[in-house]
Amino acid sequence: MPRQKSSDTKIYVLDTNILLHEPHAFLSFKENDVVVPMTVLEELDYIKDSKKDVARDARVAIRAMEDLLHDATPEDMLAGVSMEGMGAGETKPTGCLSIFSDMNMAESQQIFTINENDNRIINVALHLQKTYAPQQVVLVTKDLNMRLKAKGAGLAHVEDYRTDQLISDIKYLSKGYYRFEGNFWEQIKAVDSRTEGRDTIHTLARSVLPDAYINEFLLDEGKQFAGLVESLNSDTIEVLDLGYERMMGRHAWGITPKNIGQAMALHALLDPHIDLVILTGPAGSGKTLLALAAALEMVVEKNMYDKIIVTRSTPEIAESIGFLPGTEEEKMAPWLAAITDSLEVLHKHDENTKGSMSYIMEKANIQFKSVNFMRGRSIQNSIVILDESQNLTASQLKTIITRCGEGTKLIVGGNLAQIDSNYLSAVTSGLTYLVEKFKNFSGSATINLDGVVRSRLAEFAEEQL
CATH class of the missing domain: 3.40.50.300 (P-loop containing nucleotide triphosphate hydrolases)
Structure with missing residues (x-):
């Protein structure tokens, strides 16, 4: 059982799929405590010797936990071993990692009595929630159905593992291009253009596109302009003028683009x-x-x-x-x-x-x-x-x-x-x-x-x- 701590910190119970997705995930919870149920270790043990493509991740997770717990006594492992000194950077952990022996839970402590792995892990989270109230206990799993089951069984806090997620929704993923409404040149108030060989490069104010990034394509709705961000700084953007028609006229191995997306892809x-x-x-x-x-x-x-x-x-x-x-x-x-x-x-x-x-x-x-x-x-x-x-x-x-x-x-x-x-x-x-x-x-x-x-x-x- 993890040590009783301030209600300002949380107790995170990890599902197996979290450690398969990110083997060092238990180090990502800063000052909070992490609990790994014995069922999770059993599942990792089964997967590490299998022919699944996540077998290597299971082995890495087991080794990482062994590095932390190898000198701990059985009592320490149950009570929690400090993770200080294990991580790096701003997310360096200061909480404890403990192993919960869910095999020994009495039937009176179990909501789910069917001996199924997901149910046993949920039982651990529910037991800790009851024991450590008002301290927040959070089950972390990538299994959507398991999240629904846990909430239905009375677990107040269930989360997906988001530490490694750079975007919250796929609709925010970079497309590689930006499309201006209307005509591009009608929106440009000042431009400095120069010629380098056969290329024309326009220098624009950064305020035209403050979120621009290198090698981003620029298009307009009127199909009059197509360019590529060549370089940028805090004040200006340098755009290589590609020419809409010139891009559509490119070819490779007898293939010509059928739309501007394919033309941009072919250019890159x-x-x-x-x-x-x-x-x-x-x-x-x-x-x-x-x-x-x-x-x-x-x-x-x-x-x-x-x-x-x-x-x-x-x-x-x-x-x-x-x-x-x-x-x-x-x-x-x-x-x-x-x-x-x-x-x-x-x-x-x-x-x-x-x-x-x-x-x-x-x-x-x-x-x-x-x-x-x-x-x-x-x-x-x-x-x-x-x-x-x-x-x-x-x-x-x-x-x-x-x-x-x-x-x-x-x-x-x-x-x-x-x-x-x-x-x-x-x-x-x-x-x-x-x-x-x-x-x-x-x-x-x-x-x-x-x-x-x-x-x-x-x-x-x-x-x-």
């Missing part, structure tokens, strides 16, 4: 100064096709990179891809069918589509790799296409990004409306984290593709279903 993909391009948007908006077309253009036509590496997050069963026949590339082929589908589209007018695809895959040195085997590599002078990234956590994305060496360009694509992971939502996905964290990095660009161009059937389904 073909820009050698941008090392990270993040493409978000619904199914059928052209993320994979544009990424592959630009990659082939830069590898085969322009010889700017040596090879294309294609990878994606795979379902949990894919970690055991050994049951599939063939090499790693052949084993990954079922998960990367979107890439071969796109290759087929790019060469559908060739006399021998299959022959063209085989030739291009060899010429561009296209390699299919599993995310699970990317750790430890150092990838030089390549284009890495990471598809379906909405199912990755921030730490998994970090593992992949830190593999990229000198001269490598990373293209990350994903649809936040199609998250398959049990432990992620749109606001906690690593893709959302990546968009917000890299927003002010001069070597990255984000584009949200909002138009479905796959077919009128796909467009109607996206809008109506």
Whole structure:
């Protein structure tokens, strides 16, 4: 049982999914106490040896708690061990971590009598709420149904884990562009323009767009202006004039943009100064096709990179891809069918589509790799296409990004409306984290593709279903 403290502090009871989502989450509650029920340790123990993609996170969480508790006596672990000295920065913890032995709770202390893990964790929170009133006891879980059950059982405070959430709602996620109402030039009172080679750069007052960030595209409703924020300071913004029609006229590997979103994406993909391009948007908006077309253009036509590496997050069963026949590339082929589908589209007018695809895959040195085997590599002078990234956590994305060496360009694509992971939502996905964290990095660009161009059937389904 945690020590009785001032009612100014809280007691947080953590669910298993919190420690799987962020293994060091127990260090994020500042001066408050944290309670981990024994049921949570049991679940972590089961998961750490499983073939689930969160097994590593379970092991990291267990090791982190062991680092804190390894010298504690059984009595200390029940009463609470101080977390001082464990964290860093402003969120450095000063509260205590304790383990609650919920297996020994008497039936009279239990609201739920069915021996199910979620129920046992809720029982712990309810028992602590009754014992430590008026001190606030909070159950922290990412399981929405568990939050409903806990409230229905009488728990006053239930929360999601929001420490790592950079935005409160997905509608606030950066789109990568800003659209001015009406005509752009009618809203500009003063501008200083200069020419550098073939480029025209406009210097505007920062007050025109106070929230602007580097590599943000600027558009207007009249389709008269398209620009890109090149640099900014507290007083001014420098905007590269791209020209609306010029952007719509760009092409790569025979592909031309069907809307201004695709035009912005193509510009960022073909820009050698941008090392990270993040493409978000619904199914059928052209993320994979544009990424592959630009990659082939830069590898085969322009010889700017040596090879294309294609990878994606795979379902949990894919970690055991050994049951599939063939090499790693052949084993990954079922998960990367979107890439071969796109290759087929790019060469559908060739006399021998299959022959063209085989030739291009060899010429561009296209390699299919599993995310699970990317750790430890150092990838030089390549284009890495990471598809379906909405199912990755921030730490998994970090593992992949830190593999990229000198001269490598990373293209990350994903649809936040199609998250398959049990432990992620749109606001906690690593893709959302990546968009917000890299927003002010001069070597990255984000584009949200909002138009479905796959077919009128796909467009109607996206809008109506």
